[in-house]
Amino acid sequence: MHVLVVEDEKKTASFIRKALQAEGFTVDVIYNGDEAAPFAAETSLDAIVLDIMLPGRDGLSVLRQLRARKITTPVLLLSARGEVDERVEGLDAGADDYLAKPFVLAELIARVRALGRRSRAHMPVELRIANLSLNTFTRTARRDTTDICLTSREYLLLEFLMRSVGRICSRSSILEQVWGYTFDPGTNLVDVYIRRVREKIDSGHSPKLLHSVRGSGYVMKIEP
Ligand code: CA
Secondary structure, eight states: OEEEEEOSOHHHHHHHHHHHHHTTOEEEEEOOHHHHHHHHHHSOOSEEEEESSOSSSOHHHHHHHHHHTTOOOOEEEEEETTOHHHHHHHHHTTOSEEEEESOOHHHHHHHHHHHHHHHHHTOOSEEEETTEEEETTTTEEEETTEEEOOOHHHHHHHHHHHHTTTSOBOHHHHIIIIIOOSSOOSSSHHHHHHHHHHHHHHTTOSSEEEEEETTTEEEEEEEO
């Protein structure tokens, strides 16, 4: 699970980050409200832990901005105890859950986990990284203003990579996810398809998104 934590108090943020990482989650932390929605728009996230009191845009405003951009990632709002109005306002603005500070870490983890499950039950229809989008309903891709035609296997490969943005996908995990092979067929099948997909999504565009990691596999990330 990939979780974004938006919290300016460094100690609290680091505390939450460590606890979620210990549960095996991938965690990014942002300390300023203004950077949250742009980050969420470019990253495939399973949940967002969003503090209300933030420098720049406050948490409620971030939440409205996310929902206005049709980013439906589940949000757990954090706030000081007793701010009932903010809680109601937060739920109205599209928060999925709410936790008052100070909280017990085990409860935060349990709630984030529950949000992640909900998010997986309603997988996003559109996956995005930079100006590449992939519609999981129509199975079509678009880079900037160019529509990209994909064969069904190329689509499965791109979908797997885009659901794993920032994480290295090994050849064996790709073979298993895209071809259903639990063994190595001993061919360069993966490399051939990676080349085709890269040609379609990256050729003539920047930043480059599909990268080889020597000896490990492939990763989707934004890199010039
Ligand atoms: Ca704060």
